[in-house]
Every structure is written in C-alpha cells, then in structure tokens.
Amino acid sequence: MRRIAKWVGIAVLGLLLVASIGVGGAVLVAKRAMARVHQVPDEPLAIGSKPEVIEEGRRLLAARGCAECHGADLGGGVVLDDPALGSLYAPNITLGRGSVVEGFRDADWVRAIRHGVKRDGRPIVIMPANEYYFLSDRDLSAIIAFAKTAAPVDRELPPHRIKPLLYVLTALEVFPLLAANSIDHAAPREAVSEPEATKEYGRYLAKVQCQGCHGEGLGGGPPPGAPASLPVPANLTPDEATGIGKWTEADFVRALREGRRPDGRELDPFMPWKNFRNLDETELHALWAYVRSVPAKPFGSR
Ligand code: HEC
Ligand code: HEC
Incomplete structure (x- = not known):
C-alpha cells in the first residue's frame, strides 16, 4: 500500500510539474505576444471640428x-x-x-x-x-x-x-x-459611401458591428473559442426555419432599439442592443436592407 501511495504521490507531483511548466510556458508565450512591437505608419485623416x-x-x-x-x-x-x-x-x-x-x-x-x-x-x-x-x-x-x-x-x-488562465487562453489564441x-495592418479598406439606406451601406455596418458575433455570413452559432457560458448569436439570414425570414422591418427595429423579439421575449444583454439604440434611422434601414439581401443559411453556419 505504502509503495503504491508513494508512486501515486510521485505521479501527482510529476503531473503538477508538467502542468506548471505548461502554464509557465504559456505565460511566457502570452507575455511575448503582449510585448510584440508593431510598426504602423501614420495614416492621414482629417478630423473635423464643426x-x-x-x-x-x-x-x-x-x-x-x-x-x-x-x-x-x-x-x-x-x-x-x-x-x-x-x-x-x-x-x-x-x-x-x-x-x-x-x-x-x-x-x-x-x-x-x-x-x-x-x-x-x-x-x-x-x-x-x-x-x-x-x-x-x-x-x-x-x-x-x-x-x-x-x-x-x-x-x-x-x-x-x-491571471494565469487568461495568459494560457491568450497563448492558445482562444481569448481575443x-x-x-491578428490584424493585417496593410489590408485594403473599401471606400464607404456617405450614410444612405442601402444594402451596401448596411454591409459596411454589419462588418463593423455584427459579423464578429453573428458570423461573416450572419448564420449565427458560437464564435470560435467562445466559452460555452456565453449566449449564442442568432441566425440573422432570411432562413424561415432558423433565421429571421418571417420578421418584418418593424420587428428588426424593435429588436435593436428595445432588445425585444416579436414574441416579446427580451434579448440577452450580451447582444449589445443598448448600444444599438443609438443607431439612427438611416443605419437601421441600411442594416435591414442588408440582412434581407444575404443568402438564407441554416443556424450555426456563421
Ligand atoms: C471591449 C472594450 C473596449 C471597447 C469597445 C473600446 N475600447 Fe478603447 N481601450 C480598451 C482598453 C482595455 C484599453 C487599454 C488597453 C491597454 O492598456 O492595453 C483601451 C485603450 C484605448 C485608447 C488608448 C490607447 C493608448 O495608446 O493607450 C484609446 C484612444 C481608445 N481605447 C479609444 C477607443 C475608441 C474610440 C473606441 C470605439 C471606437 C474604443 N476605444 C472601444 C477597451 C475598449
Ligand atoms: C457581442 C455579440 C453580438 C453583436 C456584436 C451583435 N449581436 Fe445580435 N445577438 C447576439 C446574441 C448572443 C443573440 C442571441 C440573444 C439571446 O439569445 O437572447 C443575438 C440576437 C440578435 C437578434 C435576435 C434574433 C432572434 O432570432 O432572436 C437580432 C435581430 C440581432 N441579434 C441583430 C444584430 C445586429 C443587426 C447586429 C449588428 C448591428 C448584432 N446583432 C450584433 C450577439 C451579438
């Protein structure tokens, strides 16, 4: 018995050692990533004052x-x-x-x-x-x-x-x-029109405000690496079964302004509708025009 106990003890110590080397290594990797120096040239941008x-x-x-x-x-x-x-x-x-x-x-x-x-x-x-x-x-x-x-x-x-866990998740590139x-600092940036209630302007808004959570094709599902405890982004495509194909524009605007679905249920606050309350009429019309124009896809297809 005593011998077995000894071996178990050694095995546990070994595991702890491996685990701490793993964590220690991950902390080093993450700290190095945090210290990485990016050379980004100045981008000229005229800042108004009106x-x-x-x-x-x-x-x-x-x-x-x-x-x-x-x-x-x-x-x-x-x-x-x-x-x-x-x-x-x-x-x-x-x-x-x-x-x-x-x-x-x-x-x-x-x-x-x-x-x-x-x-x-x-x-x-x-x-x-x-x-x-x-x-x-x-x-x-x-x-x-x-x-x-x-x-x-x-x-x-x-x-x-x-905390060490955050370093580990950063080293594994699970936590953003x-x-x-991860940015391509030289990637081309499409020219964006002045605000207008078109699907093209809606595509711009969706890119900066929605796709990070709902996915590039707006099909919804958990973003890669998202902890299971987070609410899952919905399918915003016109799919009738799992998307918002049956919604009207008024339903969509209510969801973004008041955080309510057509059946009255409240949206989880992780869906940042409290920020979206500040979208103006043109932006809401544009977003609606865009979500209507994307191909219908099943839930989870991102
Ligand atoms: C999810 C939270 C979050 C959001 C959203 C966010 N920021 Fe930040 N911002 C931070 C944090 C955290 C820091 C400090 C980071 C650090 O210490 O490395 C920061 C730093 C900054 C800095 C200082 C940079 C420096 O050189 O020290 C500026 C300027 C800034 N944010 C502007 C903005 C603007 C403008 C927006 C919206 C377009 C924005 N932030 C949105 C969290 C956020
Ligand atoms: C931070 C992540 C996040 C962002 C950003 C985000 N959403 Fe959501 N959205 C969610 C989550 C999570 C749900 C599901 C909420 C729930 O289950 O209560 C959701 C649900 C919705 C719903 C309800 C759909 C349904 O079938 O119930 C609509 C509509 C919606 N989002 C539109 C948008 C639009 C439009 C944008 C961009 C302007 C956007 N969301 C940006 C996370 C996000």
Whole structure:
C-alpha cells in the first residue's frame, strides 16, 4: 500500500510539474505576444471640428460600442472583472487626471482605434480593433473629433491584473486579448459611401458591428473559442426555419432599439442592443436592407 501511495504521490507531483511548466510556458508565450512591437505608419485623416460633426461623434461613440467600455463620459471603467481571468480596465481617454491620451496627435488616435496599437507599438488589450479597422473615415473622424473635445474627467484606473488562465487562453489564441496581433495592418479598406439606406451601406455596418458575433455570413452559432457560458448569436439570414425570414422591418427595429423579439421575449444583454439604440434611422434601414439581401443559411453556419 505504502509503495503504491508513494508512486501515486510521485505521479501527482510529476503531473503538477508538467502542468506548471505548461502554464509557465504559456505565460511566457502570452507575455511575448503582449510585448510584440508593431510598426504602423501614420495614416492621414482629417478630423473635423464643426459642432454637428462633434455631436455625430458623441452618437457614434455610443452606437459603435466605445462608450460601453470607456464610459459615456470617456473617463474609463471596468471591462472585465472575473475571479479566474483577472481584471482589465478601459482607460480614461479624456484629458482629465488619469488620462492616457495626453499629447496624442490625430495619428495616435487613428492607430489606437483602427490598429489596436499604442504609441510605443505594443498591442492594446481587449479592444476590438479588428472590427474598428474597417470603420469609415467619416465615422472615425467624427468619433475622434468628439473624443478630443470631451469634457475632462478626473479618473485614475488601476493597472490590469491578468491571471494565469487568461495568459494560457491568450497563448492558445482562444481569448481575443490582442487584436493588433491578428490584424493585417496593410489590408485594403473599401471606400464607404456617405450614410444612405442601402444594402451596401448596411454591409459596411454589419462588418463593423455584427459579423464578429453573428458570423461573416450572419448564420449565427458560437464564435470560435467562445466559452460555452456565453449566449449564442442568432441566425440573422432570411432562413424561415432558423433565421429571421418571417420578421418584418418593424420587428428588426424593435429588436435593436428595445432588445425585444416579436414574441416579446427580451434579448440577452450580451447582444449589445443598448448600444444599438443609438443607431439612427438611416443605419437601421441600411442594416435591414442588408440582412434581407444575404443568402438564407441554416443556424450555426456563421
Ligand atoms: C471591449 C472594450 C473596449 C471597447 C469597445 C473600446 N475600447 Fe478603447 N481601450 C480598451 C482598453 C482595455 C484599453 C487599454 C488597453 C491597454 O492598456 O492595453 C483601451 C485603450 C484605448 C485608447 C488608448 C490607447 C493608448 O495608446 O493607450 C484609446 C484612444 C481608445 N481605447 C479609444 C477607443 C475608441 C474610440 C473606441 C470605439 C471606437 C474604443 N476605444 C472601444 C477597451 C475598449
Ligand atoms: C457581442 C455579440 C453580438 C453583436 C456584436 C451583435 N449581436 Fe445580435 N445577438 C447576439 C446574441 C448572443 C443573440 C442571441 C440573444 C439571446 O439569445 O437572447 C443575438 C440576437 C440578435 C437578434 C435576435 C434574433 C432572434 O432570432 O432572436 C437580432 C435581430 C440581432 N441579434 C441583430 C444584430 C445586429 C443587426 C447586429 C449588428 C448591428 C448584432 N446583432 C450584433 C450577439 C451579438
């Protein structure tokens, strides 16, 4: 018995050793990925200063999701606070105490938002720059115009606390912590028209706002690597059985404005309808025109 116990003890110690080398290795891999330096050349973008542009920027900061992490006042806030993964904070992007944008040139704003890259070239954590890469010049310049002139907020956020599990998931590229490392920083960006209620403009909006969750073909199903605990994005194609083929435009608008399905059931708040409340009429019509135009596909086909 005692001998068996000894062997079991040695085996367990061995496993623990292998596991800790594995975790230690993963932490090293993830830390290296976080320290990767990207050389992204400055992209010229004219930033407006007219009051109507700044006002549009305020709306877009809410509609495109920035305010969800950085706060409606842009003073920053908690993005993730999980006992197993750790805590991540969106910084203060006003010019008050605790600001991380002091001395930012326009090109620094563009690089941070479209490329997910800080001034020193390192990746910005958790911010979905892979989607913002495709923001139109019009939208991005209005967002920056508003952010640059936002009232200063004094708020200092604590440093991020990253637990070993988050390092492991980052090393395995399961958790999308470092958008900059997966963006093709030289990928062509299609020219986007001025806002209009067309399916082409809707395709632009879907690319920056919907496809990350609902899939490129809008067929729904779990995004790759999504934990099983997260609600599963629905099928937005016109498939009658598993998609929204039977919905009217009014049903679609209610879902995005009020977070309710046609049968009255509320949508899980993981579907960011509280941001989408800030989409305007033109954007809603355009999105509807686009989701109507895509081929019907079964649920789960992404
Ligand atoms: C999912 C949450 C999230 C969303 C959405 C988000 N951000 Fe961020 N943002 C962050 C976090 C977290 C950081 C700090 C990352 C770090 O410390 O590496 C950051 C950093 C920044 C920075 C500072 C970059 C630097 O060089 O330090 C700017 C500017 C910024 N975000 C602007 C925006 C704008 C504009 C939007 C919307 C288009 C946006 N963010 C959307 C989480 C988010
Ligand atoms: C962060 C992930 C996420 C993003 C981004 C997102 N959705 Fe969703 N969406 C979901 C999830 C998850 C559900 C299912 C919610 C539930 O089960 O309650 C859903 C459900 C829906 C539904 C209800 C469909 C049904 O059959 O019940 C509609 C409509 C919808 N989304 C439209 C959109 C549109 C349009 C966009 C882009 C403007 C978008 N979503 C962006 C996650 C997302």
